Amino acid sequence: MPTRARERLLDTAEELFYADGIRAVGLERILSTSGVGRASFYRHFAGKDELVVAVLRRRDERWRQWLDERVSALGGGPLAVFDAIAERFDRADFRGCAFINTMVESADPAGGAHQVAVAHKQALTDYVAGLLRTHGAPRPDETAERFVLLMDGATVTALRERSSAPARRARELASLLLAA
Amino acid sequence: MPTRARERLLDTAEELFYADGIRAVGLERILSTSGVGRASFYRHFAGKDELVVAVLRRRDERWRQWLDERVSALGGGPLAVFDAIAERFDRADFRGCAFINTMVESADPAGGAHQVAVAHKQALTDYVAGLLRTHGAPRPDETAERFVLLMDGATVTALRERSSAPARRARELASLLLAA
DNA sequence: CCAAAACGGTACTGATCGGTTCCGTTTAGA
DNA sequence: TCTAAACGGAACCGATCAGTACCGTTTTGG
Numbered sequence: 001m002p003t004r005a006r007e008r009l010l011d012t013a014e015e016l017f018y019a020d021g022i023r024a025v026g027l028e029r030i031l032s033t034s035g036v037g038r039a040s041f042y043r044h045f046a047g048k049d050e051l052v053v054a055v056l057r058r059r060d061e062r063w064r065q066w067l068d069e070r071v072s073a074l075g076g077g078p079l080a081v082f083d084a085i086a087e088r089f090d091r092a093d094f095r096g097c098a099f100i101n102t103m104v105e106s107a108d109p110a111g112g113a114h115q116v117a118v119a120h121k122q123a124l125t126d127y128v129a130g131l132l133r134t135h136g137a138p139r140p141d142e143t144a145e146r147f148v149l150l151m152d153g154a155t156v157t158a159l160r161e162r163s164s165a166p167a168r169r170a171r172e173l174a175s176l177l178l179a180a
Numbered sequence: 181m182p183t184r185a186r187e188r189l190l191d192t193a194e195e196l197f198y199a200d201g202i203r204a205v206g207l208e209r210i211l212s213t214s215g216v217g218r219a220s221f222y223r224h225f226a227g228k229d230e231l232v233v234a235v236l237r238r239r240d241e242r243w244r245q246w247l248d249e250r251v252s253a254l255g256g257g258p259l260a261v262f263d264a265i266a267e268r269f270d271r272a273d274f275r276g277c278a279f280i281n282t283m284v285e286s287a288d289p290a291g292g293a294h295q296v297a298v299a300h301k302q303a304l305t306d307y308v309a310g311l312l313r314t315h316g317a318p319r320p321d322e323t324a325e326r327f328v329l330l331m332d333g334a335t336v337t338a339l340r341e342r343s344s345a346p347a348r349r350a351r352e353l354a355s356l357l358l359a360a
Numbered sequence: 361c362c363a364a365a366a367c368g369g370t371a372c373t374g375a376t377c378g379g380t381t382c383c384g385t386t387t388a389g390a
Numbered sequence: 391t392c393t394a395a396a397c398g399g400a401a402c403c404g405a406t407c408a409g410t411a412c413c414g415t416t417t418t419g420g
Contacts, residue, residue: 020287023203037398100336104284107200118340146349153333156280160298176356217368
């Protein structure tokens with residue numbers, strides 16, 4: 001039974017985690033920023049780790065829902081995924097992919113956060129494979145893996161270049177792959 | 181005038197930073213693992229930040245030197261960069277690209293660590309452009325950017341899949357780009 | 361051989377980490 | 391309206407963080 005405090009905690013934590021990194025953000029800051037009391041936090045979450053997993057799970061669902069909406073609005077073709085992420089790259093608060101960042105920060109593959117991140121990429125790959133299958137592309141599963149590799153490459157490149165150009169370069173490579 | 185203690189600090193810090201992340205490794209652990217006294221550390225480095233930058237600078241030089249050696253041994257062609265990184269992906273202690281990880285962990289673009297990471301990617305891009313130019317590839321600078329995007333995409337994918345397969349997929353995409 | 365530099369160990373600082381507990385207030389449903 | 395749950399605030403806990411100061415020992419070069 002989620003309350004308003006729980007939502008505020010998730011909202012604040014997601015924003016701070018994405019902007020500064022999970023390890024870099026202490027509970028102190030999450031509590032003072034959200035205005036939630038310390039005791040209330042532990043009424044909703046067993047600890048920071050559980051908050052992290054809850055934040056990532058929610059972000060995973062929302063992000064993939066957002067992608068689906070943007071892809072539909074951009075024509076519905078597989079290559080539209082690159083147009084969609086290009087929009088994200090241009091935002092001032094862009095800080096890469098929260099799930100790649102999580103895998104980097106939470107090194108332990110057995111940790112909950114790491115596993116949510118892996119699951120997110122698998123769900124994304126399945127989604128792209130569906131787009132490819134719908135458009136009659138051959139070898140949709142293998143091609144989807146290449147598409148996600150290109151999306152991830154574009155994302156980490158954009159984090160460094162602070163530009164949406166990498167998304168367009170990745171799209172060209174994906175287009176080349178479809179034509180082959 | 182570097183001493184043995186300084187080298188031990190750099191060796192230990194590089195290993196721990198890469199394995200667990202920069203923020204996750206405290207000075208306490210670096211000192212106990214390396215066997216260097218606390219005072220000795222501060223005789224060599226002004227603080228942890230300076231150690232981090234020194235570690236990254238040294239790793240940048242050594243990594244690019246290693247890449248050049250492997251590329252030469254693997255034929256010297258531009259596509260050999262993917263064969264080289266595939267070897268790294270197979271190692272049990274593979275934890276992605278230390279410089280991508282640094283950019284993720286050290287969010288502040290103005291920070292020293294972040295800047296060393298950006299410089300590393302630029303140096304790598306220049307190196308790949310040189311390979312492409314040597315082999316008569318058209319548009320070597322633009323193509324090098326695509327190559328590095330593919331290398332980074334393969335690296336983060338390998339971090340998740342724990343396999344060298346992403347390097348081979350990236351190589352195929354790069355090969356497609358050269359043929360176009 | 362001896363002096364000076366480099367060194368390892370220990371004890372300390374203030375700040376912050378995640379986490380626990382209690383208390384008084386606010387909110388919302390029966 | 392009245393009760394019970396949800397809440398915010400604050401005082402704690404032990405552990406660890408980066409960083410400082412002083413100690414006696416080891417190493418090394420002139």
